[in-house]
Amino acid sequence: MERENQHGEEEYLQYQIQNGVCGKVMSDEQVEELKKQIVAYSAISEQLAELHKSMSARHDFTGIRLGNLYCDPISASFGHKITPRQRWTPTPLQLQILENIYEQGTGTPSKQKIKEIASELAQHGQISETNVYNWFQNRRARSKRKFGSANAEPEPDVSTKEKKTKPVGLDFIDSFSQGVESFYFQGIDQLMGKEESSRGYDPYNNLVEQFGLLG
Amino acid sequence: MERENQHGEEEYLQYQIQNGVCGKVMSDEQVEELKKQIVAYSAISEQLAELHKSMSARHDFTGIRLGNLYCDPISASFGHKITPRQRWTPTPLQLQILENIYEQGTGTPSKQKIKEIASELAQHGQISETNVYNWFQNRRARSKRKFGSANAEPEPDVSTKEKKTKPVGLDFIDSFSQGVESFYFQGIDQLMGKEESSRGYDPYNNLVEQFGLLG
DNA sequence: CAGCTATGAATGAACG
DNA sequence: CGTTCATTCATAGCTG
Numbered sequence: 361m362e363r364e365n366q367h368g369e370e371e372y373l374q375y376q377i378q379n380g381v382c383g384k385v386m387s388d389e390q391v392e393e394l395k396k397q398i399v400a401y402s403a404i405s406e407q408l409a410e411l412h413k414s415m416s417a418r419h420d421f422t423g424i425r426l427g428n429l430y431c432d433p434i435s436a437s438f439g440h441k442i443t444p445r446q447r448w449t450p451t452p453l454q455l456q457i458l459e460n461i462y463e464q465g466t467g468t469p470s471k472q473k474i475k476e477i478a479s480e481l482a483q484h485g486q487i488s489e490t491n492v493y494n495w496f497q498n499r500r501a502r503s504k505r506k507f508g509s510a511n512a513e514p515e516p517d518v519s520t521k522e523k524k525t526k527p528v529g530l531d532f533i534d535s536f537s538q539g540v541e542s543f544y545f546q547g548i549d550q551l552m553g554k555e556e557s558s559r560g561y562d563p564y565n566n567l568v569e570q571f572g573l574l575g
Numbered sequence: 576m577e578r579e580n581q582h583g584e585e586e587y588l589q590y591q592i593q594n595g596v597c598g599k600v601m602s603d604e605q606v607e608e609l610k611k612q613i614v615a616y617s618a619i620s621e622q623l624a625e626l627h628k629s630m631s632a633r634h635d636f637t638g639i640r641l642g643n644l645y646c647d648p649i650s651a652s653f654g655h656k657i658t659p660r661q662r663w664t665p666t667p668l669q670l671q672i673l674e675n676i677y678e679q680g681t682g683t684p685s686k687q688k689i690k691e692i693a694s695e696l697a698q699h700g701q702i703s704e705t706n707v708y709n710w711f712q713n714r715r716a717r718s719k720r721k722f723g724s725a726n727a728e729p730e731p732d733v734s735t736k737e738k739k740t741k742p743v744g745l746d747f748i749d750s751f752s753q754g755v756e757s758f759y760f761q762g763i764d765q766l767m768g769k770e771e772s773s774r775g776y777d778p779y780n781n782l783v784e785q786f787g788l789l790g
Numbered sequence: 791c792a793g794c795t796a797t798g799a800a801t802g803a804a805c806g
Numbered sequence: 807c808g809t810t811c812a813t814t815c816a817t818a819g820c821t822g
Contacts, residue, residue, distance in 0.1 A: 446817095446818095447797090447798050447799070447816085447817065447818075448798065448799090449797090449798080449818070449819095450798095470809095471809095490799085491798080491799090494798060494799055494800090495797095495798075497799090497810080497811085498797065498798065498799080500810090500811085501811075501812070501813090502796095502797085504811085504812090505812090661802090661803095661812090661813075662801085662802050662803075662814085663802065663803090664801090664802080664814095665802095705803085706802080706803090709802060709803055709804085710801095710802080712803090712807075712808095713801070713802065713803085716807075716808065716809080717801090719807095719808085
């Protein structure tokens with residue numbers, strides 16, 4: 361992008377205003393930044409959670425892994441009603457169309473094709489190009505697997521169930537890396553408003569600065 | 576809130592596309608919700624930090640983390656090909672670092688760079704140069720795909736289907752809160768259950784999905 | 791209500 | 807590099 365960092369935001373703000381509310385609210389750059397920040401926060405949260413858990417393990421916890429049973433301040437503040445994540449489900453009509461196209465053996469649903477198909481299917485319900493793309497991918501994969509799994513035995517029936525109920529003790533604590541630890545403490549420092557260490561990346565404040573959010 | 580309508584977000588997206596030239600937009604309301612979500616993440620991190628602090632205060636845990644071995648107990652014990660990890664999975668920390676590097680615009684995954692990055696990441700988990708190379712390749716490809724294709728086909732008969740949830744308010748934050756929550760618990764679950772597969776809930780992709788950013 | 795199955799979606803790896 | 811494949815995860819929906 362051509363906008364420079366200094367007054368880039370202001371200029372872009374002007375751009376927004378000029379183009380009205382329906383224009384782009386965030387530039388691609390900003391969205392990218394946002395993505396980064398979300399990821400950063402998720403990483404911090406996860407590591408905090410990990411560390412928290414590992415320390416909990418020191419207290420000789422044995423069976424806290426049932427999500428619902430686990431309650432602490434976090435769920436207290438966020439434990440309100442939740443909306444199950446939605447995933448696209450093709451309507452019968454859409455499915456029919458997709459099947460037809462698939463049967464036509466075009467085999468290679470190019471991007472252009474995808475667009476067209478998505479357009480057509482949109483007439484019959486909500487759909488995105490990604491949905492179409494995924495559908496074809498899955499369709500093909502599934503077909504292959506059906507035919508190909510005649511003699512092959514890739515199924516270690518032992519591991520599938522065992523893995524789920526794997527009784528892990530405190531061993532995995534040792535698998536924490538120093539990097540996780542340092543990152544964790546960096547995250548803490550940043551959250552607590554302390555001075556930045558080496559990396560000095562604060563997703564939250566960075567966000568505030570970048571977008572003027574909460575400001 | 577009535578959430579029997581599982582197409583709220585998509586419909587709103589359609590609305591956006593109809594009324595604006597660009598699919599990559601966030602309405603002011605969406606930005607508002609986004610703010611709240613960032614705050615939510617911040618709050619989670621803070622509370623985790625507090626929790627950690629209180630626990631650290633009572634228990635000395637210095638030096639419990641060493642090594643970053645990535646060994647699945649099963650395969651480690653038997654060395655048999657029961658659950659071969661055929662596919663590298665970046666730890667959140669590794670992912671974070673990669674994202675940072677990618678975002679720094681260095682953009683040049685030269686051989687030398689790859690080596691360096693791999694070295695750095697190796698400190699946080701099992702990784703190879705090929706993994707790094709692939710990751711950058713995939714990252715770039717994905718980026719381009721996202722930017723290059725916008726959902727461009729609005730539903731034609733929108734007018735007939737009255738948009739009851741056009742302003743879509745709290746759906747977003749509820750979904751996101753759920754995502755954060757589940758991310759947190761899944762992280763714990765995974766650590767308790769199995770060390771591998773640290774890919775829990777992905778807030779970034781959730782964001783993309785829910786808001787249609789870049790999509 | 792609980793487990794199972796089908797399948798949408800995410801992503802590392804590979805191909806041309 | 808852009809596209810495709812293979813594998814895996816998570817969930818919607820069915821069934822007992």
